[in-house]
Amino acid sequence: MTMPVLADLLRWLAETPPEFREDPPLAAVLGDLLESLGHPDMDAAALARGEAGLKPRAERNRRLWILAACRLLWHPSFRLSVLPADGLRHLFAKELPGVAAITAADALITEEDRREELVRRTLRAVGMGLAGETLLESEDRFCQVDSVEGRLVARGAAERERRAREVREAMAREAARMAAARYSSE
Amino acid sequence: MPLDDAAMFPLLTEASRGLLTRLREHTSAPRWTHRCGDRLTAEALARVRGYADSLKAKRNSSPRGQPSWVGEFLDHCRRDVPFYRERLPSGESLEAMPATLREDLRTGYWRFVPDTADLRDILTYWTSGTSGTMVMVPSCPEAPVKYLPVFEAALRALGIGMKGGNRMSIVQAMCQRSAYTYPSVMSYFDGAGLARLNLNPSEWRSPADRAAFLAEFTPELVTGDPVGLVELASLPLREPPKALISSATALLPGTRSKLEAAFGCPVLNLYAMHEVGPIGIDHGNGLEILAPDIHVEILAADGSPCPPGVRGEITITSAFNPFLPLVRYRTGDHAALDLSAPAPRLVEFEGRAPAVFRSASGRIFNSIDVSRVLSDCPLPALSLIQRADGSVTMRTRCDEAMASLVREQLVDLFEGVGVEVERIPKESPWEGKLIQYRSDMPVTEHQKGD
Numbered sequence: 275m276t277m278p279v280l281a282d283l284l285r286w287l288a289e290t291p292p293e294f295r296e297d298p299p300l301a302a303v304l305g306d307l308l309e310s311l312g313h314p315d316m317d318a319a320a321l322a323r324g325e326a327g328l329k330p331r332a333e334r335n336r337r338l339w340i341l342a343a344c345r346l347l348w349h350p351s352f353r354l355s356v357l358p359a360d361g362l363r364h365l366f367a368k369e370l371p372g373v374a375a376i377t378a379a380d381a382l383i384t385e386e387d388r389r390e391e392l393v394r395r396t397l398r399a400v401g402m403g404l405a406g407e408t409l410l411e412s413e414d415r416f417c418q419v420d421s422v423e424g425r426l427v428a429r430g431a432a433e434r435e436r437r438a439r440e441v442r443e444a445m446a447r448e449a450a451r452m453a454a455a456r457y458s459s460e
Numbered sequence: 461m462p463l464d465d466a467a468m469f470p471l472l473t474e475a476s477r478g479l480l481t482r483l484r485e486h487t488s489a490p491r492w493t494h495r496c497g498d499r500l501t502a503e504a505l506a507r508v509r510g511y512a513d514s515l516k517a518k519r520n521s522s523p524r525g526q527p528s529w530v531g532e533f534l535d536h537c538r539r540d541v542p543f544y545r546e547r548l549p550s551g552e553s554l555e556a557m558p559a560t561l562r563e564d565l566r567t568g569y570w571r572f573v574p575d576t577a578d579l580r581d582i583l584t585y586w587t588s589g590t591s592g593t594m595v596m597v598p599s600c601p602e603a604p605v606k607y608l609p610v611f612e613a614a615l616r617a618l619g620i621g622m623k624g625g626n627r628m629s630i631v632q633a634m635c636q637r638s639a640y641t642y643p644s645v646m647s648y649f650d651g652a653g654l655a656r657l658n659l660n661p662s663e664w665r666s667p668a669d670r671a672a673f674l675a676e677f678t679p680e681l682v683t684g685d686p687v688g689l690v691e692l693a694s695l696p697l698r699e700p701p702k703a704l705i706s707s708a709t710a711l712l713p714g715t716r717s718k719l720e721a722a723f724g725c726p727v728l729n730l731y732a733m734h735e736v737g738p739i740g741i742d743h744g745n746g747l748e749i750l751a752p753d754i755h756v757e758i759l760a761a762d763g764s765p766c767p768p769g770v771r772g773e774i775t776i777t778s779a780f781n782p783f784l785p786l787v788r789y790r791t792g793d794h795a796a797l798d799l800s801a802p803a804p805r806l807v808e809f810e811g812r813a814p815a816v817f818r819s820a821s822g823r824i825f826n827s828i829d830v831s832r833v834l835s836d837c838p839l840p841a842l843s844l845i846q847r848a849d850g851s852v853t854m855r856t857r858c859d860e861a862m863a864s865l866v867r868e869q870l871v872d873l874f875e876g877v878g879v880e881v882e883r884i885p886k887e888s889p890w891e892g893k894l895i896q897y898r899s900d901m902p903v904t905e906h907q908k909g910d
Contacts, residue, residue, distance in 0.1 A: 364563040398567055401594070409594060434542065440579055441570040445598055449584040453463045454599070455496040455644045455654060457607045457630060458683040459708040460587065460732050 277405040278351035280393065287382070287389045290345045295383075300337045304366070307344045311352070313359050321366045338379035339370045339392075346396055357400040365399035377421045391419040410446050417442060468497025469645060471505060475626045476651030483628075483643030483653055488672035490657060490664045494640040499583070499601035500647050508602050508648055512609035514752050516616075526554050527755050533779050534787065536574070541785055543571035548787065554755070554777060559763065560789045565735060566595045572784050573598045582783060587734035597735045603781040606751075607738055608648050611681065611705060613750050614741040618726050620702045624649030628677035631701075632656040633684035635691040636890075638663070653677060659691040671695045683707065683730075686715050686840040687857070687890055693722035705730050705741070709841075709894035710809075712831065716744070718838035731809065736789060737780030739806075746798055746805035753779040756804065757788070758797050771796045771808050815897040817846050819875035827897035833873050837866055841884075843896040844870075850901065852879045857886065 294303075301322035308316045324336055343365060347357075373395065381388040394416045397404065403412055417423070423435060448454075465472060465480075472480070483489065500508070531552040537544035543564065548557055565572065573582070583599040612622055622629060629652035639658040645651050655677065661667035675698040682692060682701045685708035700723045706716075707730035719727045729742040737754055740747025749756055757765060758772040766772035774793045778786040795806040815827045830844060842856040852874055854866060863881045870879045884890060 360561070360563055364561075364567065368563075369567065399563075401566075413596075437575060438542065438570050441573045441582070441598070444579040444582045445570065445584040445596060448582055449586070449596065451463060452494065452584075452640065453468055453496055454499050454583045454585075454601060454604060455642070455646075456585075456604055456656070457611070457632070457654070458705060458730055458732060458738075459632065459634060459685045459688070460734050 276351075276354055277403050278349070278397075279405045280390070280407075283346065283349060283351065283393045284386065284389050286349045287342065287346055287392065290342065290382075294341050294345045295338065295379075297334060297337060298341070300340060303341060303344050307347055308362070311347065311362070312356050313362065316359055316363065321363070324367070324371060332375065335379050336371050336374040339374040339382075340366055342379065342382050342392055343370055343396055346392060352400070352402075355402075357402075361400045365396060369395050369399055372422055387419045388421065390415075391421055394419060410449060413442065413446060462495065463497070465497070468495065468499060469647070470499070470501045471647040472645070473651050476645040476647075479626055479651065479653050480643060480645050483655060483677065486673060486676060488665075488669040488676060489643070490641055490669070490673070492641050492643060493638075493663075494642040496640075496642045496644050496656075498605055498644065498646055498648070499581075500605055501601070504581075504600075504602040504605075505647055508605050508609065511602075511606055511753075512612065515609050515613045515750065526552075527752075529753065529779065530554055530755060530777060533777070533785065537785050537787055540574040540576045541572060542575070543568060544785075544787060554757070554788065555765070557788050559759075559775065560787055562595065562735075562790070562792065565597075565784075565789075569596045569598060572786075574783070574785065577783050585734050595735065598783045599734075599781055600783045603737070603783065605646070605648050606780060607732070608646070610738045610741070610750050611683075614705075614728055614743075614748070615681070615703055618703070618743065620726070622649060622680055622702075624652040624680075626651065627680075628653040628655065629680045630654045631674070631677075631679040631682050631684075633659055633682055633688035633692045635659045635688045655679075659688060659695070671697070674698070681705065685709060685894060686711055687894060689719055689727075690715065690838075690840040691886075693719060697723075700724050703728060707732055710831065711742075712837065712839055712842075712895075713744075713835040714838040715840055717836075731793075731806070733791060735781075735784060736776050736778050736786060736791070739774070739776065739791075740809075742805075746801075746807040747795070747809055748801075749804045749806065751780055756797070756806070758795065759790070766796070768797045768799045774806065815846075815899045816901070817852075817874070817899050818850065818901045819873070820850070820877045821875050823875065825873070830870075830873065830897065833869050834866065837862060837869070839866070841890050841894040844898075845896075846874075846877075846899045846901055848900040850877050852877055853882065854879065855882045855884055857884050857890065859883075 301319045304322050305318035308318055423438060534548060538548050581600045585597040585599055587595050587597055629649050636658055641656050641658050644654040646654050659670055664670055678699045680702050683705045686706055689704055689706055703725050704719055704723060704727045711729040716727045726743060730738060731740045731747050732738040738751055739754060740749050755777040757775045759775045760766050760772045771794050774791045774795055776786060776789045776791060795809040798805045798807045810827060816824060818824055839856045839858055844854045846852050852870060854870060863883050867879055867881045
C-alpha cells in the first residue's frame, strides 16, 4: 500500500476551503464523507450529534475539529484502501471530542503542530502510517504533538504524564529489541 | 541496545548454557534471525510455578457466576491503571462495567500499564489481530511463560506429561517467506530447549538440514500454525512429538485428522490472543477454558449476556498479563458457551462476525456453514471470496484431487454458482491470514444474523 506523505497532508489541511471553517451542517458533511469511504451504514447523524451536555462554544469547537478531519479524509491518500469503520467511529466519537475539549480549533489555522496532530491522530485511528517513518518513529513524533497528553502537564498531572512517557519509552525500547521468547503462534 | 545472555536468561545454568550453545552452533541449524530469552527472574519463576499449582487445583468458572478474584481485580484497575481510573464505576458487578475495545488499546496502550508495574520488566509485543492493524501490547516476562503451565494442563488431561531438563522440549514450527527464528532455553522446564523454526527451505543452509536438526533435537511438543505443522508432517522425523498445539487460526477438522495420522499423537487447537492470553484449547470437542485468571462472557450486539448455547461476541476479563489488565475486552470473535462438561467450553467458534454468502437460489448462509462443509478437507489455509456478481473464488493449498473435491462441495453449497478453486503451490508463500472469508454480496440488515 502506498503510504501518504506528511507534507502533502499538511499542505492539504493548510489549504482547507473557508466553508469548512464556517461550521456547515456536520451531519451532511460526515454523511457524504462516510459514503465516499464505503461506509454508508455508519450513523453520521449520531456521530455529528456527539454527547449531550456541552456548552454551545465547546460544542462548536468539537464540530470544527471533526470538520477539519473530514477535510483531511477527503485527501486522495485515504481512497487507496478501505478504512476501518471502528477506527473512524473512534476518531469522530472519542479522539476528536477529547482534543476539542482542550484545544481551540482555531489553532489548526495558526499552528502547524496542531495540523500535524490532526494528521497523526487520524492516521492512527484508521491504522495507516506515513511514508518514510517506522511505527516507532510515528509513535515518538505523536508523543511530541499530542496536545491531550501535553495538557495533562499543564493541569498539574505532571506525575501521571511522566509515567505515561516512561511507559511509552520503555515499550519502544523493548519493541526494538523483541528479545522475549514466545511459545505459540498467534 | 541488544541484550546479552545474562539479561535474556537470568536463570541460565551451566547445563542450559551448553544446550543453548549447541542449538546456536549446530551444523544443521537454520540461519537464526533473532535472539530471544525467557527473561525470567527467580521471583517471576516462582510466581509462574504458583500459577501452575493453581491450574492443577482450580477449574475455570466462566460463566457460572462471577469469579471471586474479579472484585479485587476491579479495585486494582480503578486504583492503579490509568485507563480504568476514571472509567470504571464503583461496585463489584462485572456486568455494570463498560466494555474495553481493541481501539482503546491501539490508541492508548500505555494507559493500560498499572502504575505499580516495574518498567524494568516491561516487554512489548506487536499483534495484528483480525483487522490487520498493528497494536502494541505491553507485557512482562511471566505472562508469556504462563502459557507453558496452561499447555501442561491441557496435555495432562490427555495423560501426557512434559519432562523438560537437558533436552529440546518445544519446537515452534512455521512456514513463511521470512520469520523471526531463534533458539532459546526455558527455566520453567529446568533449562529445556525451545526453537522457533521457519520450515521454509530457503531459510536453511540445505533443505535436508531441517530433518537433521529435528533428529538431533527431538521436541516433546510442537506448536505452530496449520501451515507450519503440515509442512513439518512432510519431513521424515526420527521420533514423533507427544502432541501438537496448533494456533494462530482455525484448525479445520480435516487438517487435524491429517496431522494426527501423520504424527500419531493428539493435535490440540489453541485459541489465544497476544493481548489476552490463552483463552481456550480444543481437542475436537470445543475450546475448553483453562486459565483460572481469564473470565469469559458471551455478549449479544446490544451488550446483554447470551445464555449458554447462544452465539455472541467473546468478551474477556483477564488478569493473565499483569501489565495489561483487561476488563470486558471485546475480542471481535464469536462463539457460544457450552456448560454441559465440568469445565466451560466455547463451541461454534468463528473468528470475527461470520461473512454472509448467498447461493444461486438466494439462500443466505455464512462462513460457519462453509467451514462445516469443508470440515473433512485437510486444508491448512483457505481464502474464500464471493464477489458482488455472486461468483466464488477459493484459494487454498492442496493437490488437484482435493481441489476437485473442494470445488464439488462448494458448487453444491452455493447451488450452482460459478466456483473457481485456485491452488497456491507449496513454494509460494501464503499471503495474509490463513483462514479468510469475504463477501461482497449486498445483504440486507435482517439477513446478517448468525
